[in-house]
Structures are given as structure tokens and as C-alpha cells.
Amino acid sequence: MTLTEDQIKQLYIFTQQHYVDWYDVQTELVDHLANGIEAQWQTNPNLSFDAALHLEFKKFGVIGFNDVIEEKTKALNKHYQLLLWRYFKGYFKWPKIVITLFLIYGYFQILVHIPNRFWILLPSTVLLLVIPIWAIYKQAQRIKQIKKDTNKKWLFDNIALQLGGLIHFIQLVIQVGFFNSNDNWSTTFSFIFSVSVVLFALALYIAIFIVSPKLRKDMAKQHPEYKFA
Structure with missing residues (x-):
């Protein structure tokens, strides 16, 4: 039967x-x-x-079904993070690795020589805040449209809103920079901060413009009901 x-x-x-x-x-x-x-x-x-x-x-x-929901959430989070890490590692190939090193060096030189670091920390903060907020807003609009068209909600969309957990590190990067903005930074600290900012920005770019669109396409293939937009 x-x-x-x-x-x-x-x-x-x-x-x-x-x-x-x-x-x-x-x-x-x-x-x-x-x-x-x-x-x-x-x-x-x-x-x-x-x-x-x-x-x-x-x-x-x-x-x-609570255990199933929890396990599914963990699995999707892990899958997103592994894919993000794979693309992040794959990004460091010629010539992109040269561009990345150039950006780190340029940011470092500005931090070291600018009289007031506030004028480099402020635009950095704005970018690190605005880009994820814009991405989350666009994703939220997409989720709203999918819900309107199909009357369905997808756990995947909720996971994608978190950008693989990167949004939880934004505040940390900002606090580290501004907490020390009025102190005399050592050359080593300036270099470490430069590397952190550039690599974090790169991770955000990969999560927003590479990983999330790819996973949405995969989701649309697995579930015809899911409308890829």
C-alpha cells in the first residue's frame, strides 16, 4: 500500500x-x-x-520534531560555512591574491601614516555595516516575495540571512578598531588590523555575492516550489 x-x-x-x-x-x-x-x-x-x-x-x-529542526539548522549552517571556507581558500590564487595583498598593504600604510585614524576607521565601519545590512534587506525582500508567491517558508533562507555567521563578527571588528582609535597603535597591531579588515570584507563579499546565490540555485533545483529570484 x-x-x-x-x-x-x-x-x-x-x-x-x-x-x-x-x-x-x-x-x-x-x-x-x-x-x-x-x-x-x-x-x-x-x-x-x-x-x-x-x-x-x-x-x-x-x-x-524539535530535534529534527535543530539538526537541520546545524547541518545547513555547517554546509554554508564549509562552502564559504572553500570559496574563501579558492580565492587566493593568481592574480586575486596579489590584489588582496595590495589592499592589505594600502590599508596598512594609511593606518600608519594618517594623523587621525578616525577618518579611515569611520568609512571602514560604514562599509562593514552597510554592505551586510543591504544584503540582509535584499534577502528579506526576496523571502517576503517567495512567501507571497508560494505561501511557504524555507529554513534555508533563514540560514542565508546570517551569512554563515559572519554578521556576528562585525561588531567585534568595529569595537576593536574604535576602542583603540585614540591610542598609539603599534606597527604590529596596525598590520594585524589591516589584515583582519581586508580578509573580513573579502569573506563578506564571497558570502553575499558567491555562496548565497549558488545555494539559492541549488535549492531551486532540489525543490521546484522554491522560486529563485
């Missing part, structure tokens, strides 16, 4: 009723539940759909 289309729809409703809002997670759970129900019917054909569903759901324990 196999599940009917109506029963598949009931499984989607069932996952929603149990606090699974993300359609990509719902799809995985529905597939798992459907396989389990059909396996039960092979040994007990007289078992009702509702009874078989109840037995399958009990296998998830007292907290229901």
Missing part, C-alpha cells in the same frame, strides 16, 4: 500543526513519515492511516 495525495497533504498539515514552519524541513519529515507508514502497512495492512501516523510520530519522542 502507498499513500494517496490527500494523505500526503495531511502529513504536511500534521507537521505544520506540530510547529514545523519551514517547508524544506516539512518535506523531509513528510518523506520520513510516509516511508514509515508504508512500512507498517506491509506488516499490518489493516492499520488505519491515523494509527500508523500516531505510531510514527511517537518515534520522535516527547519533544516531537
Whole structure:
């Protein structure tokens, strides 16, 4: 025995009723539940759909689907971060590595010789803030449009908003710079800060313009319901 289309729809409703809002997670759970129900019917054909569903759901324990959501979130975060790291490493090839070194050297020279570092720290801060905020805004608009067109939410989109966790480091970079902006920076500190700013900006660029678009395309291939925009 196999599940009917109506029963598949009931499984989607069932996952929603149990606090699974993300359609990509719902799809995985529905597939798992459907396989389990059909396996039960092979040994007990007289078992009702509702009874078989109840037995399958009990296998998830007292907290229901929460563990699945948590595991899926961790897996997507890890996948995003690994892809970001792979592209980041791959970026350091000729001639891009020369451009990167030139940017680090130029930023370092400005920090060392400018009378007031505030005038280099301010535009650096603005760029490190504005670019991610712009990217998050565009992604939020995309999510809103997808939700409007398909009436579905995707966990992947929520992960992509975090840019692989890079947004959590923005405040750290800014605080380090401004906390020390009025002190006499050593040459070593200036160099380390220059490397950090340029590499962090590069990581943001890769996350926003390379990794996120690639993952959206992959998502669209795996899930026809997901509209790539």
C-alpha cells in the first residue's frame, strides 16, 4: 500500500500543526513519515492511516520534531560555512591574491601614516555595516516575495540571512578598531588590523555575492516550489 495525495497533504498539515514552519524541513519529515507508514502497512495492512501516523510520530519522542529542526539548522549552517571556507581558500590564487595583498598593504600604510585614524576607521565601519545590512534587506525582500508567491517558508533562507555567521563578527571588528582609535597603535597591531579588515570584507563579499546565490540555485533545483529570484 502507498499513500494517496490527500494523505500526503495531511502529513504536511500534521507537521505544520506540530510547529514545523519551514517547508524544506516539512518535506523531509513528510518523506520520513510516509516511508514509515508504508512500512507498517506491509506488516499490518489493516492499520488505519491515523494509527500508523500516531505510531510514527511517537518515534520522535516527547519533544516531537524539535530535534529534527535543530539538526537541520546545524547541518545547513555547517554546509554554508564549509562552502564559504572553500570559496574563501579558492580565492587566493593568481592574480586575486596579489590584489588582496595590495589592499592589505594600502590599508596598512594609511593606518600608519594618517594623523587621525578616525577618518579611515569611520568609512571602514560604514562599509562593514552597510554592505551586510543591504544584503540582509535584499534577502528579506526576496523571502517576503517567495512567501507571497508560494505561501511557504524555507529554513534555508533563514540560514542565508546570517551569512554563515559572519554578521556576528562585525561588531567585534568595529569595537576593536574604535576602542583603540585614540591610542598609539603599534606597527604590529596596525598590520594585524589591516589584515583582519581586508580578509573580513573579502569573506563578506564571497558570502553575499558567491555562496548565497549558488545555494539559492541549488535549492531551486532540489525543490521546484522554491522560486529563485
